[in-house]
Amino acid sequence: MIKKVVIVGGGTAGWMTAAALSRHLPKACQVHLIESDQIATVGVGEATIPAIRTFNAGLGIDEQEFMRETNATFKLGIRFQNWGELGEDYYHAFGFYGFPINDVSFHQYWMKMQQNSGAAPIHEYNMPYMASVFDKFEHKQFDNDSIASRYFYAFQFDAALYAQYLRKWSEAKGVTRIEGKVTEVSQHPDTGFIESVTLESGMRIEGDLFIDCSGFRALLMNQTLGIGYQDWSHWLPVNRAWAVSTAYENKDTPIPPYTRARALTGGWQWRIPLQNRTGDGNVFSEQFISEDQALDQLLENIEGKPMNEPRLLRFTTGKRDKIWHKNCVAIGLSAGFLEPLESTSIALIQGAILLLIRNFPNEDFDSATEHEFNRRMNIKYEESRNFLILHYHLTRRNDTDFWNYCRTMAIPDELKHRMDVFRHRGHTAHKNSDLFIEHNWLQVLFGQGMKPESYDPRVDVVEPQEVERLLSQMNKDVAQAAHAMPSHLETLAQYCAGDLISNRLSK
């Protein structure tokens, strides 16, 4: 049995891993985490997808406390501006379009009705979309039978505070934190397994299993074990980001329950609303626009005063060739980075932790366990990648070289297949292992203007008047339910907010 796990790196990945392992591993196994104050964390991962709640719930975290301590807000989706074409606006919201009728998906009926203009825009049948446009949010558990509770939510939070929160939590569970910079790694002369790491101070830390959470540098996986990197930048060409924190303009500035992703000329800009500020950033491809231009764009577009010096982050989109090798597992940026558009990084961290837990090695490090972990992680990365590429490729924009490149680039066969399946009759080529499932794909496909040639013929079995009646009922129900919801601000104030929010409400 593994007696000692050593985690190198104390960013989001490091502390999420430490927390989960300390929560679930038997007491006989120690968890150590090494982090260096000299090396900053990336710390801009602020937007999440609903899967994060499973992670937090698995730890037994109190949601209200966690939200208060990380300045968190609720997230119902992402608002995409200027993606299909300049001036267009759509949401990828965490919920479904309407209800299926006779086991056939709602959107199939909508496609038929919409041909005869007998339907509202498709997102108006989607609860979290309607709540988002009115900046509303009600804290509810998902209920598939009730249109008013048929949505999921995630969070927008301060990543540095989340790491701190998990650190406190993990230390209380017995995780040993060691401050110091790793300068040397020693390996077994025959097997190449990592035996220990040595800090600048000379302190040597031995372990059975090493988790590389050292960020982009991949200290153990790359620098020590020499595992290479698959460069995906021909598909996801963004490679830089400027990030800044921004104050709300005034206390009436709304706090939307969604993240905004506005497409620019050589990339896109995020705006993530927290309780006390927004996080903003311009993600771009330096091949198409210069770092200076990108910074100017960022500062022009933010809606309040910057609270700190903008930071430049450099990266290459892609994935490490192997994520588990010998007695080392890479989690977080050391394993790969796609890009932040759909907030997949934290979800992939969580996915890796869960798979590691499910396939936790024994002291023999059986190759079957490593193989299964790598196989499943590859699928997760590739499917997230394909979903991201879709956003760039499915555009009609031809106003800049960047968009021309994305629109015309060659895409992975699997993504092409999925688009072809959709193009014909609006079906989604489904995979069980997906991070994103049918409703996520549909929203981006429809949102960016793809129109299937025809619809599922089973739709014609239901009388058109009946379809019309059902659709208009759903549309009404969604609007009513959204209308009845409290505002996002009110929910925050009542559920989890600190002073800032209370001040906002007391005018």
Added chain:
Amino acid sequence: MNNQEINRIIIVGAGITGVTVAAAIAKSLPHISITLIGDGDGHSEALSMLPQVHEFHRQLGLDEKELMRATQASFKLAQVYQDWNQTGHRFIQPYGPHGAVTEFVGFQHFATKQHHLGDKTNYAEYALGAIAAENNRFSHPQNDPNSILSTLAYSLHLDAGSYRQFLVDRLLSENVSFNPEGIVDVALDENSGFIQSITLENGEKLEAELFVDCSGKDAVLIEKTLGVGFEDWSGWLPANQVVSIAINSKGEVMPYTQVVGQSKGYLRHVPLLNRIQREFLFNSEEVSTTEAIEIITSGLSPNAISEPQMSEFHSGQRIKQWHKNCIAFGAAAGEFEPIEVSNVQWVQMAVKRFLNLFPDQRCDSALVKEYNRLTELELQHIRDFTLLHYLSVNRNDHSIWKNWRNLDLPETLNNKVSLFKVHGQLASYDEEVFNEGHQASTFIGLGMWPDGHDPFLDAFDLEELKQRFNYMRAAIREAVINMPGHRQYLENYLN
């Protein structure tokens, strides 16, 4: 409506496969006119289904009672393996779960840990479905999650001939017709290679936009006409012939299908209300027909049984299930030993997938590709899961078992077996038919205990877990005592 929609379908083969496909299409797309060519085969098979059968019936709007009355049906809680690894070995594979998952940790880990500590408790004792089956009891599952009866899951045993007739009676409308004539010619479009029409023995020529090949192993359209090949799995799955008889039975009805290992193959017993269908599966190079008949009739009084019926099958899969405007189902699309999944069950799952991707006249290649991709994954899982049952067989008495042991396994199965051996985890793939708990209990039932258990189990207090699961075993025993006998339940329910 798109003006290229399909309006006419010809199904070649009117056996249980053809009728199943016709019924499903007619229910979902009633405007399509469907012609079934050929006659229904006269096999008096008994079908042993999976719990997925309920979903199919629900979609067709069939009432369980009515259907069961018409098909001499019985309930199926489990599959029981007797004399499988060797004589005397027995295990029960229920459809409901064993024990309960503790947070992330599957129940098999607790059982594995206990096993290595010397606990000899039979794994079946942690599953209500298994113990009820063992005692010939049955009851429908209950919804209340606090009741142990909520852990039951069941399926059905059906008489194939009357099931086919039931589907014919209920579902076929004025848009569905039968034509018993044989086919003499098939015409293709010169440019597209699509099938245009078929000509029957009486000279009649029938056109359609979509052709469904349900002609069994003859594969009249998909292979004989379109030339799509077949991937042979007989190296992996050695049985290729089955002989079957019906045994009259008025006694208690087993709520399970029984599989009995023999030196030269294996027997299956599928219980219906008043008969047990017995099959013997073997390899025809190893066992002669006469010998097979001797084996299957041994110990039975000739008055109590029907004439033995022989049929061949060939394990493998069609390289493409769907090609151009022709799609194959049933034996024309693939065959495998019915140890866990019957071919009819597979047809139901496949036709549902087909309806979800229903094409227009052009049979768009993306849809075809997607259907074939998913079907291949599913078949691969069925093949691997069937094959898994052979891995533990420890008989030296005949070469059907001996030759088998040195084979190279498919990579997907190898991954599964070697991962499970480490500490009881399951490699998982898309489109699997059986969930992890079911797969784990098969491994364990076959005696393939993992070397270790999930280390995360050790975070829980073992004594507490033991108490909890002992309590569960007691609750299971008590529930079974209060359950009615299967025949009694059937008589009450169906009257």
